[in-house]
Amino acid sequence: MKIQQVTDLVSIKRSIESGNDEQKTVVKEIIAKVRRFGDAALKELTEKLDGVCLSSFSVTEEEIADAYAQMDTRFVSIVREAAENIRTYHEKQLRPSWMTTQENGTIIGQKITPLDSVGVYVPGGTAAYPSSVLMNTIPALVAGVKRIVMVSPPNREGKLPAPVLVAAKEAGVHEIYKVGGAQAIAALAYGTETIHAVDKITGPGNIYVALAKREVFGDVDIDMIAGPSEIAILADDTARADEVAADLLSQAEHDPRACSILVTPSQALAEAVSIEVERQLKLLLRQDIAARSIADYGRIYVTSNMDEAIETINQLAPEHLEILTEKAFELLGKIRHAGAIFIGRYSTEPVGDYFAGPNHVLPTNGTARFSSPLNVDDFQKKSSVIFYSEKALMENGEKIAKFARVEGLEAHARAVEIRLKNIRETH
Amino acid sequence: MKIQQVTDLVSIKRSIESGNDEQKTVVKEIIAKVRRFGDAALKELTEKLDGVCLSSFSVTEEEIADAYAQMDTRFVSIVREAAENIRTYHEKQLRPSWMTTQENGTIIGQKITPLDSVGVYVPGGTAAYPSSVLMNTIPALVAGVKRIVMVSPPNREGKLPAPVLVAAKEAGVHEIYKVGGAQAIAALAYGTETIHAVDKITGPGNIYVALAKREVFGDVDIDMIAGPSEIAILADDTARADEVAADLLSQAEHDPRACSILVTPSQALAEAVSIEVERQLKLLLRQDIAARSIADYGRIYVTSNMDEAIETINQLAPEHLEILTEKAFELLGKIRHAGAIFIGRYSTEPVGDYFAGPNHVLPTNGTARFSSPLNVDDFQKKSSVIFYSEKALMENGEKIAKFARVEGLEAHARAVEIRLKNIRETH
Structure with missing residues (x-):
């Protein structure tokens, strides 16, 4: 892994795939078709794009029971405990409506109300991410949203992955439909006979899903379109190289364009981590992905002191930040920009990805300068109240x-x- | 003014100007030029587009003193009082960072921090809107933003309007530059020798400004691109027709595409308001604008009862809502979607536009279903904190x-x- 001095401008910025004209045209056509023909369009597009002909898009109670039967009970109880932790953390974010009164009779305040309905997109494909279901739906449920609709593309047997269904059930999702791609986004935005329209759409997806979200934005709200994931680790020579390397690699295995950065004033740590990364890389199942990510977007920056290291972190505004220094808590006040901050060696990033409670949907690509993790506020809105x-x-x-x-x-x-x-x- | 029965679907939705290809090309070229040539490009574009050649873009202390000298002291003291009210209201929105602890040593929480810097665009042209300066800058100042930069196009004498400068000074803006259009947005997003880049850009502008904001979005944050303004009034036969009509017209004078709607179960009030609108229209300075707005987007809906009227309001999700009914406070809990809610006959909309304290930058075009008035949260971001x-x-x-x-x-x-x-x- 490359070691270099920190330069004036350090950035994690990677270009975000914005789609070509052909993809944009396809998406516009799909949306128009769904708006015009409703369920019939969904059925046709699902057959064409997902290779399965469905008589109904709704996931039945029986399918959910099947999903539970497929999962081992230990995993179900872990999902349940994670959901409870996520719920508890997000409940702390709830704010009351408030008012102030004046002696002349004036009352002003803010009335805080949940959105009526939210749609959550869950990507299909080989990997199933039950954690993503929990993280996208629980904040909306805590916010008080009365109708949460999950959509996800079916496999060729017309099914959704069991872990995803179990997570949706444990979270408390109200409706689940087997439909994916731009057609699912169109259905959520404009409604069909089966799927009624929602007010906001969240969740990650492929380029067609991202383009469709951009296209319907304004008619409904959408969440931010995320770039590839990243981690920055701020460490001194009290950090263990094997642990630092393992954390850099856990980011790198996500995506060839994921970005893993160590910032340290310690040349000794830098060298030890560089060696450890190469050693551990060979042990990984997703070795190819991780190796490309480390080669293209992995960096070890050696700074002249800790202050310069901290300033480098603020410049990066990373999605994930780990502070692995002797007095980690003392540095917290100096961190201005980061999506999630993991303090100390026992707070490795996966703790936050799955279990601790804070959201794993985080601002990427340096946008932590101005954006926040997905949170309860994203599913509520405020009305000003004025009485004279x-x-x-x-x-x-x-x-x-x-x-x-x-x-x-x-x-x-x-x-x-x-x-x-x-x-x-x-x- | 037209009176009609409420139909199943009532909407205030108007198309938002999205710009043509030529405008988009112009904006892209301007941005590229500013990125490449910095101040020199700003100078050239200001000469070309605003018809004035400036040696410096910075507004000087002398120019601000001149602005104060031009304004009557009563107006300055009104601006000061309004600024104080706006500040007090927005300070109530401030939230502390928080954490929870567990016996096993776990600490999780949210660290809330201000954005580093914000740019505020103030439109030029004939009308000067000092209230818009206060409403866009004070929430950012309250949020703790250390650097607030205002930009506005100069007139042919190379000056900004006195009321705008006075409002900026009273609000506490840190830097003011005489530059407008897409070139100002480019400067704020990417920086020049004089104007350093900011993290977020807010404020209204013409189509070039809107397109430029859309173009730089992602590199910096932007606020929502607003559509034309609207008001809905929910009234029963205790409301006075002359007051209802005056409020509908105060909205209509903004813009030919502004939308003014009365929803009432009272046929008598509907008829009286219709007549009053025509009468008062003739007294207005901006009669042409208001008349077009009322003709094209003015409606009086008569409902069969109050519940149906309330449901119509929720369907509209209006930017401004006035409740002019006998027991106005009793209805507050039934209003799910509205940008700002004005309760009772003494809380006419201009009270909130200028003075009471809540923000006048509000979600338009039905987006109150999922959006909020401009507020302190818009200028802060959260970082999750995790310690295991x-x-x-x-x-x-x-x-x-x-x-x-x-x-x-x-x-x-x-x-x-x-x-x-x-x-x-x-x-």
């Missing part, structure tokens, strides 16, 4: 009318003044 | 490794197991 008493309007009405006139908005001024006149006439 | 003790990892490590293996992520499992092994070897 007669007294409050009498006190402030003329100032408001004056302000409106400076902006050239005469009718705004008049809306206030007609009330002042009516009040004066009544008294 | 040795004991916590020993308790949960094997479960986490099992979960990772079900997902086929071997290196994730190994990152946990290498620690379990190291712990066992130490003891």
Whole structure:
């Protein structure tokens, strides 16, 4: 693994696949078809693209029972415990509506309400990610969303993976449909006979899913379109090279474009980690993916001191940050930008990916400068509440009318003044 | 104004101008030029597009003093009071970072931090909107953003409007530059010699500004691109027709595509308001705009009862909602979707546009179903914090490794197991 001095500009930025014109045209056609023909279009597209002809898209209670029967009970209980941890953590994020009152009768505040309905896309393909089901649906449930709809492409037998169904059931998802791709996004955005429209769509997907989400955005809300994943590890010479290397590799196995970075003032650690990475790489099942990721996007930066290392981390604004230093807690206040911060050697990233409770849907590609992990706020919205008493309007009405006139908005001024006149006439 | 029965589907949805290919090309060229040539490009584009050649883009202290000298002191004190109200309201939205602890040593929480820097676009042209300056900048200041940069196109004398400068100074903006259009957005996103890059850009603008914001999104964050404004008024026969009509018109004067809707179970009120709108329309300065808006997007819906009226409001999800009914507070709990809710006859919309404290940047075009008024959260981000003790990892490590293996992520499992092994070897 390459070791280098830290330069002025260190970035994890990788280009995000934005789709070509042909893909965009395909997506637009699929959306138009689903809007026009509803379920019939879904059926046709599922047959064409997923290679299976379904009489119904709804996942039945029987299919869910089958899924449980397929999983070992130990895994089910782990999923249940993870779901409980995720629920507990996200419940702490709940905020009440609030108001303030003034003696002149004014009341102002914020009314906080859940979205009515949310759709969650779960990718198909070879790997099934039950953790992704938990992480995308539980915050919405905690937020108070009354209708959570999961969609995922069926395999050639017309089934969804058992771990995904078990996770959906444990989370408390309300409806599950076997439909994927751009057609699933269109159904969620505009509704069909079977799948009613939702207000927001979250969850990862392939390029067609991403383009479809971008296309329906505005008619419904969407979550951020994520780039490849990354980890940055801030470590000093108290860190163990074997553990640091294992963590870098756990990121690298995700994707050839995943990015794993060690930032350390310790040349000795840098060298030891570099050797360990090469050694452990050979033990991995997904060795090819991890090796490409490490070669292309893996870096070890040696800094002249800890402050420079911290500044490098803030510049990276990594999705995942591990602090593996002697006094890790002391550095927390200096970290300005990171999606999730793992403190100390026992807090290895997989702890957060699956189990501890915080969300694993995190801002990637440096967007932690301005974005947050998926959270309860993403499934609620605020309404401002304003109540003025007669007294409050009498006190402030003329100032408001004056302000409106400076902006050239005469009718705004008049809306206030007609009330002042009516009040004066009544008294 | 047209009166009609409420139909099954009532919508305020209007198409949002998305720009043509020529405009998109122009914007891309401007951005490329600013990225390449920095200040020199800004200078050239400002001369070409705004018709003024500037030696410096920075607004000087002298220019701000001149602006104060031009404004009457009463207006300055109104701006100051409005700024104070807006500040107080937004300060109530501040949330602390938090954590929870467990007996096994686990600590999890959320670290909440402000964005480093924010750019605010203020449109030029004939009308100057000091209220827009206050509403866009104060939430960022309250959030703790250390660097707030305002940009606005200069007039042909190379100046910005006095009310805008006064509002910026009262709000506490850190830097002000005389540059507008797509070139200002490019400067904020990528930086020039004079204007350093920011992390997020907010504020309204023309189609070139909107397209530029869309183009730089991802490299920096942007706020939602707003559609035309709207108001819905929920009223019964206790409401005064002259006041309802004045409020509908105050919305209509903004824009020919603004939308003003009355929803009421009272046929008598509907008829009286219809007549009042026509009468008051003739008194307005911006009569042409308001008349077109009322003709094209003004509606009075008569419902069979109050519940149906409320359901119609929720379907509309209006930007502004006024509740002008006998027991207005009793209905608040039934309103699920609205940007800002004005309760009772003394809480006319301009109260919130300028003065009461809540933000006037609100979700338009039905997006209140899933979006919120501009608020402090928009200028902060959260980082998850995870600390596992040795004991916590020993308790949960094997479960986490099992979960990772079900997902086929071997290196994730190994990152946990290498620690379990190291712990066992130490003891």
